[in-house]
Amino acid sequence: MNEYKTIAEREEEIIDDFSLFDSWEEKYEYIIDLGKKLTPLDDQYKKEENIIKGCQSTVWLVSEFKDGKVFYKADSDAVIVKGLVSMLIKVLSGHEPDKILNAKLDFIKDIGMMTHLAQTRSNGLLSMVKQIKNYALAYKSADAV
Amino acid sequence: MESTTTISPTFDVNTIRELFPVLDREVKNQLLVYLDNAATSQKPQVVIDALSHYYSNYNANIHRGIHTLAEEATAAYEATRNSVKEFINASSSEEIIFTRGTTEGINLVAYTWGRKNIHAGDEIIISTMEHHSNIVPWQILCEEKNAILKVIPINDDGELLMDEYQKLLSPKTKFVSIVHASNALGTINPVKEIIDAAHEVGALVLVDGAQSSVHLDIDVQEMDCDFFAFSGHKVYGPTGTGALYGKKKILEEMPVFMGGGEMIKEVAFTKTTYADLPYKYEAGTPNIADTIALKVALDFMNEIGKKLIRNHENDLLKYATEQMKSVPGLRIIGNAKNKVSLVSFVIKNIHPQDIGVLLDNQGIAVRTGHHCTQPLMERFGIPGTVRASFAMYNTKEEVDRLIRGLHKAIKMLT
Numbered sequence: 001m002n003e004y005k006t007i008a009e010r011e012e013e014i015i016d017d018f019s020l021f022d023s024w025e026e027k028y029e030y031i032i033d034l035g036k037k038l039t040p041l042d043d044q045y046k047k048e049e050n051i052i053k054g055c056q057s058t059v060w061l062v063s064e065f066k067d068g069k070v071f072y073k074a075d076s077d078a079v080i081v082k083g084l085v086s087m088l089i090k091v092l093s094g095h096e097p098d099k100i101l102n103a104k105l106d107f108i109k110d111i112g113m114m115t116h117l118a119q120t121r122s123n124g125l126l127s128m129v130k131q132i133k134n135y136a137l138a139y140k141s142a143d144a145v
Numbered sequence: 146m147e148s149t150t151t152i153s154p155t156f157d158v159n160t161i162r163e164l165f166p167v168l169d170r171e172v173k174n175q176l177l178v179y180l181d182n183a184a185t186s187q188k189p190q191v192v193i194d195a196l197s198h199y200y201s202n203y204n205a206n207i208h209r210g211i212h213t214l215a216e217e218a219t220a221a222y223e224a225t226r227n228s229v230k231e232f233i234n235a236s237s238s239e240e241i242i243f244t245r246g247t248t249e250g251i252n253l254v255a256y257t258w259g260r261k262n263i264h265a266g267d268e269i270i271i272s273t274m275e276h277h278s279n280i281v282p283w284q285i286l287c288e289e290k291n292a293i294l295k296v297i298p299i300n301d302d303g304e305l306l307m308d309e310y311q312k313l314l315s316p317k318t319k320f321v322s323i324v325h326a327s328n329a330l331g332t333i334n335p336v337k338e339i340i341d342a343a344h345e346v347g348a349l350v351l352v353d354g355a356q357s358s359v360h361l362d363i364d365v366q367e368m369d370c371d372f373f374a375f376s377g378h379k380v381y382g383p384t385g386t387g388a389l390y391g392k393k394k395i396l397e398e399m400p401v402f403m404g405g406g407e408m409i410k411e412v413a414f415t416k417t418t419y420a421d422l423p424y425k426y427e428a429g430t431p432n433i434a435d436t437i438a439l440k441v442a443l444d445f446m447n448e449i450g451k452k453l454i455r456n457h458e459n460d461l462l463k464y465a466t467e468q469m470k471s472v473p474g475l476r477i478i479g480n481a482k483n484k485v486s487l488v489s490f491v492i493k494n495i496h497p498q499d500i501g502v503l504l505d506n507q508g509i510a511v512r513t514g515h516h517c518t519q520p521l522m523e524r525f526g527i528p529g530t531v532r533a534s535f536a537m538y539n540t541k542e543e544v545d546r547l548i549r550g551l552h553k554a555i556k557m558l559t
Contacts, residue, residue, distance in 0.1 A: 024173065024506045029557055032499075056514045057498045058528070077528065078496035079558060080503075 007099055010091045011107035018111040027112065028080065035083030041075035052124060052131045057081050059128060063135040068143070069094050070136050074128075084113065085128055092132055097140035101133055156453040162538045164189045164445075175508030178543045183328050183356060183487050183534035184512055185378045189445055192382060195438040206430055208407065222433055225440035226423070229388045232443050233354075233363040233373060239422040240396065242389045243436055247355040248278040250374030250389035251322065253426065254351055255282035257399045258372075259320070265291040267319040270348075272297040272305055272334070273524050274327040277517040279353045283322060292319075299524065303330040303479035311342060318348040325357035329516040329530065330479025331462075331487045333357070340369050349395070355379060359536075360458060360485040362451055365390050382442035383435035389426075396422050403428040454537045458486035461535040465544045472551050478530050487534035489516075492551075495558050497531045503554035504531075509547055 005013075021027045045062045052059040057078030064071045072093040076082040091107065092100050108114060108125070162168050165187050170177050179187060199221070205214035207222050223238075230238040244250045259282075263269065269283050273296055287294045295318075297310045321343040326333045340350045351372035354363060358375035365373045372395075377386030391399070401408060401419055405428035410418040419425045446454065465488050469475050474493030492500060501513035514529040515522045522529055533547055 025557065028503065028506065032558060056529070057496050078498045080499050081496075 004094075007091055007095060007103050011105070011110075014087055014091070014107050015110050024112075031083035031087075032079050033083070034086040035076075035079040035081070038075070038082050038086040038089075039073070041073055045073070046075065052127050056124065059085060059124060061085070061128065061131050061135075063132075063139075065139040065143075068096055070097055070100060070139055072132060072135070081124070084125055088125075088128060088132060097136040097143070100136035101140070105129065156449070156457050158457065158538065158540050161449065162540075164191070165538050166190055166193070168538060172508040172510070173506050178509040178546050180533040180535065180539065180543070180547060181510045181512050182359075182536035182539075183379070183532065185384065186359065186381050186536050187538070188383070189381060189442070191445055192438050192442045195441040196383065196434050199434045199437050204434070207433055208424075218433060218437070221437045221440070222431070225436050225443075228440040228443045232447075233358070233365050233375075233388075233390055234367070235365050235390050237393060240390050240393050242391065242396070242423045242426045243431055244374070244387040244389050245385050245432065246376035246378065246387035247353060247374045250372070250387060251279055251351065251353065252282045253389055253402050254322075254372050254374075254391070255286045257402050257426075258349070258395065259283075259286045260289075261400050263287075263290045263292050263319055266317065267292045268295055268313075268315070268317040269293070270295045270297060270310070270313055270318055270321045270323075270343075272323055273299045274303065274305075274330060274332060274518065274521050275322075275324055276328055276353065276355065277519070279322055279324060280520070283320075293317075296520075297323075299332075299521075302481050303327065303332045304481045305332075305334055305339075307335065307338065310339065314342055314346045314348070316346055318343065318346050320349050320351070322351040322353065324353040324355075326360065326485040327479065327518075327521075328356050328487075329489055329518040329521055329532065330481065331484035331489065332479055332481035333361070333483040333485060336370065337368055344369070356485055356487075359446075360455055371395055377435070377439040377442065380439075380442055381445060382439040385432050386435045386439045393422065396426070401428075402426050405429045407431070449537065457537060458535050458539075461539055461541065461544060462486040462488065464541050465533065465535070465547070468544060468548045469551075472548065473555060475551070478525055478527065486536075487532060489530040489532045491527055491530050492555060495555065497529045499558055500531045500551065500554050503557060504547070504550045507546070507550045507553065509550045511547070 018027060041060055046060050050060045050062050052061055057076050059076045059081060061072060061074045072089045074085045074089055076085060092103060167187050203214045203217040205218040207215060207219040226238045226241045229241045235241060263286055269287060269292060271279060271283060283294055295313045297313060298306050300306060323334060323336060323339055325336055336352050343350045349371040352370045354373050354375035359380045371392050373390040375387060378384040408420050408425050408428040410420050476491050478489045478491060497513040501511060504511055512532040516532060
């Protein structure tokens with residue numbers, strides 16, 4: 001793992017990257033590229049229970065709780081969605097449940113990807129955020145017991 | 146209100162485009178290309194005006210008021226019933242029941258005729274290419290009654306296997322519910338043949354006309370279907386409108402659907418008697434404004450001429466199908482000989498959703514996904530398709546933009 005950066009710092013990095021782009025093409029090429037580079041999820045994790053409901057494409061999300069922090073891995077059969085989920089993981093993976101739960105994720109708006117957050121049924125970014133936070137909440141509750 | 150559309154006797158798409166205000170808008174800094182007409186069509190100004198005119202001039206509850214506004218609203222509302230009757234050539238306006246759309250029409254039949262007449266062991270036939278709204282109501286009914294749902298298979302071009310259909314028919318068959326034109330493939334089914342064969346074994350037939358009603362001439366008497374359901378919003382009318390046609394004798398014998406005002410003759414706590422057709426199936430204050438505007442939409446289509454519209458749309462279908470050959474990896478899903486004007490396709494190694502997102506960024510609206518036909522997608526072994534569906538106002542230039550948009554999207558994704 002790279003050096004520890006806060007959620008806000010990681011969001012800022014993505015915003016900085018996007019500030020270089022003038023056109024929608026460049027933004028999407030960047031997201032597509034992230035999607036292609038995201039390590040594919042091992043087939044053993046690609047099962048029904050890991051599928052995020054509410055997405056037009058299939059999105060698998062798995063998580064692991066280690067040393068008080070939540071780590072995520074994901075995959076999708078659609079590359080733009082994969083790029084979006086890759087950004088979410090980059091920002092949120094490796095933090096304490098509380099920090100994940102409190103993340104406002106303003107960067108999505110700042111980089112002009114709010115349409116993906118609004119179109120819950122077709123793109124499911126909102127479902128992804130919800131599921132990521134659900135895992136964090138589950139680990140937090142389990143940890144408190 | 147007078148319709149002031151002036152349309153030349155020959156079909157001029159540019160004149161027609163001027164009648165649809167939304168077509169002027171820009172999406173992502175480009176002129177909108179709207180190719181999601183199978184989901185819902187855009188509305189001409191006359192339809193939009195009719196809504197505002199109703200609310201501005203004669204908004205009133207219908208059928209019982211004795212004041213002038215109520216009389217005007219009732220007359221306009223009932224005028225739509227007559228227009229619908231003519232639109233599908235029913236023999237009487239009593240056979241036209243207003244609904245919120247095709248889905249409600251199908252559910253009405255499943256819940257009323259179905260509950261009364263379907264018993265354990267009876268069989269209901271649908272097809273592989275049905276929309277979920279022509280699957281689920283029958284599944285619910287079959288589960289409740291221990292009846293059996295049978296499915297007509299299709300070939301790789303997306304056409305019904307009529308021999309297999311014949312084999313499914315038996316004296317156990319009580320009902321056949323079939324889509325006239327497939328929303329996901331475009332296939333036009335041989336409904337007349339299907340209906341005649343079903344009648345021979347004594348089964349009734351419902352035709353799902355959600356897609357066909359905007360493209361084809363509908364004649365329920367010639368078709369001899371027992372029920373026909375369609376949606377107003379797909380024929381250039383407002384959302385939340387639609388009609389269910391049923392043969393008078395069958396409608397008279399069916400039990401009521403929802404209880405409430407409008408659908409009763411007399412109510413006492415010991416016994417309620419129901420209104421005559423068609424009101425017996427129309428409980429509560431209906432969707433008055435939108436239904437009134439539906440007449441304007443139907444008049445609008447008739448004025449331009451369904452045949453001219455169809456010729457134009459078929460030209461677009463042919464042109465788009467031809468142009469798509471230039472797109473690398475593109476495979477059309479649904480190659481039936483008879484199709485309404487829509488093209489469903491997949492592109493090798495690319496998810497339909499990725500195509501949809503990148504087309505949207507180029508101002509082009511298409512539908513991506515399973516189109517509420519998951520069993521059909523499973524039949525083809527695909528998660529979904531991209532669907533471009535054409536209406537009277539689409540142009541070859543828009544098809545060209547779609548093709549260029551596809552080339553660009555593919556380039557970005559590979």
